[in-house]
Amino acid sequence: MLSSEADHFVRKVRSFDQRGLARVLSMVENGHPLAPSILHSLYNPQRSSLTIGITGPPGAGKSTLTNRLISYYRRHKNRVGVIAVDPSSPFSGGALLGDRVRMQEHASDPGVFIRSAANRGHLGGLSGTTRDALEVLAAASYDPVLVETMGVGQAEVEIASLADITLLVLVPGLGDEVQTMKAGIMEIGDILVLNKADRSGIEQLEMSVNASLELIPDQADRPPVIRCSAQTGEGIAELTDAIGSCTSSGAGRKATAHRRTALLLNSIVREKGRELAQKLLLDRYGSIEETIESILEGRTTPYWIGEMLSGFHNNKRENENECKRD
Amino acid sequence: MLSSEADHFVRKVRSFDQRGLARVLSMVENGHPLAPSILHSLYNPQRSSLTIGITGPPGAGKSTLTNRLISYYRRHKNRVGVIAVDPSSPFSGGALLGDRVRMQEHASDPGVFIRSAANRGHLGGLSGTTRDALEVLAAASYDPVLVETMGVGQAEVEIASLADITLLVLVPGLGDEVQTMKAGIMEIGDILVLNKADRSGIEQLEMSVNASLELIPDQADRPPVIRCSAQTGEGIAELTDAIGSCTSSGAGRKATAHRRTALLLNSIVREKGRELAQKLLLDRYGSIEETIESILEGRTTPYWIGEMLSGFHNNKRENENECKRD
DSSP states (O other): OOOHHHHHHHHHHHTTOHHHHHHHHHHHHTTOTTHHHHHHHHOOTTOOOOEEEEEBOTTSOHHHHHHHHHHHHHHTTOOEEEEEEOOSOGGGHHHHHHHHHHHGGGTTOTTEEEEEEOSOOSTTHHHHHHHHHHHHHHHTTOOSEEEEEOBTOHHHHHHHHHSSEEEEEEOTTOOHHHHHHTHHHHTTOSEEEEOOTTSTTHHHHHHHHHHHHTTSSSGGGSOOEEEOOTTTOTTHHHHHHHHHHHHHSTTOTTOSHHHHHHHHHHHHHHHHHHHHHHHHHHHHHSSHHHHHHHHHTTSOOHHHHHHHHHHHHHTOGGGGSOOOOO | OOOHHHHHHHHHHHTTOHHHHHHHHHHHHTTOTTHHHHHHHHOOTTOOOOEEEEEBOTTSOHHHHHHHHHHHHHHTTOOEEEEEEOOSOGGGHHHHHHHHHHHGGGTTOTTEEEEEEOSOOSTTHHHHHHHHHHHHHHHTTOOSEEEEEOBTOHHHHHHHHHSSEEEEEEOTTOOHHHHHHTHHHHTTOSEEEEOOTTSTTHHHHHHHHHHHHTTSSSGGGSOOEEEOOTTTOTTHHHHHHHHHHHHHSTTOTTOSHHHHHHHHHHHHHHHHHHHHHHHHHHHHHSSHHHHHHHHHTTSOOHHHHHHHHHHHHTTOGGGGSOOOOO
């Protein structure tokens, strides 16, 4: 599968060539024909690189926190990768750029590689691109790789599930109802970070977070809650300690090669399955538009098409005649 | 495709047999072998039945609002279907039952059919089950069908996208930051319902909602904002008017048979594609566990498997030899 051309790019990534790395990430994002070969070669199921997801509402200070974490890990001589996942929402495009410009203080540091996943890339969508970019950065010996996501959409939840550890960043000023509202979101946080701890309302936030966590029956399953101020740096040491013990404790429930592999495999199977089903549909109906027309005219139904796709596996060709409905 | 056994159930659904309908919904949820045939027969791309999604944070009063809407549509002689999608989150299980018990005042009304989608059903998951249950209720002449979802998770967003109109229910007491946080969520609301309008803070909520909406460049794209109190009934007439004009205005941007068909087809293609890819994987590796072992031992990679799945479409058998990496 590995052509000499792909091999050229693989070597670039492994030899700390930042321009080569950027090129490969673009190839991954754009669905370049060589991308699968390159990913196949770079992939290492036993990689030690830690991926840390950073998520939470806009305004929670995620970019400032990411900045702090970059500085911390740089002081400890780590090469740090950052993937900043831009929001798909047209609503929240504004505030973002300013925050990320701040991150650029690290841009001239060769030990830091920052990548913005700004578009939905090729077939796999934003989460497919981010998933693959993570593996490329790990192969380029960036450790940790920080993935900052905006908001709480579908893509964000999926990306968080691919990270080894996810920090859910919250800030004071949200009432109890909000904490309840975020119930589903809280489940994606391995560590709950209460940022802007110097603000009034931090006590109330911590109380309601703890009240929510008490609903988790097993105390050992409750994520640690860390107060910090990304702005002043207060609490960052406690946070990195918590990250460290999350990963070193065998509990490091997301950290095993097995779990990573299962998630990556699942994500790829889902993506390729969708592509495959689409191709089979197009083989039969020519285009999505013609399929929809067929359905609207009563010649077939989405459920019949579903059966046709299922039957494909068994080559149940007898299913391939359109059947009349009563 | 339609056996006489399936035909039996199809007739039950069409003849307003509530027990038969309940049976069919269970078959759909449990992936019964007859389910695809029944769904195929019942499906009508030109159905007039309107599906109204009702979503928003716990505590926003969605169940009370659903109750009000049931009463309203019953007074107008509609048969009303309700699908109450239970949360997948263990966090928010508590408050729910009480709310839904209230809905049971309608349980003895033969013109109302209430169904709780409590489990994740068969392969398609919660959103697949809900999607199919919607079509069954429409075929049973329930119009409208109300789909109440909890929280803002992935399944909820997907379900909302299948509804013709989605009401996003908000309540006073959430600050500006929360409005921003919900940016992504707001996009799923065709009508923004500010519930508990008798509470203090309603002005502030409306102001921040409107401020968020101003970010939508085209004024015509901004969803209407309706104040109401599900508790007292105040504003419900305005809400049902808004629902009416959303559907009657050609703008009724989600309401066309074309759009419904495209969404249903997309959802089924995604679901069947995933199933198909999983079967192909198992054909080759025996089990997910063995696949993961293969990857961990370096004999293959998820990316190579992805190529194998892609290649299946073209019967590119030359791809099927595992290739060595450099």
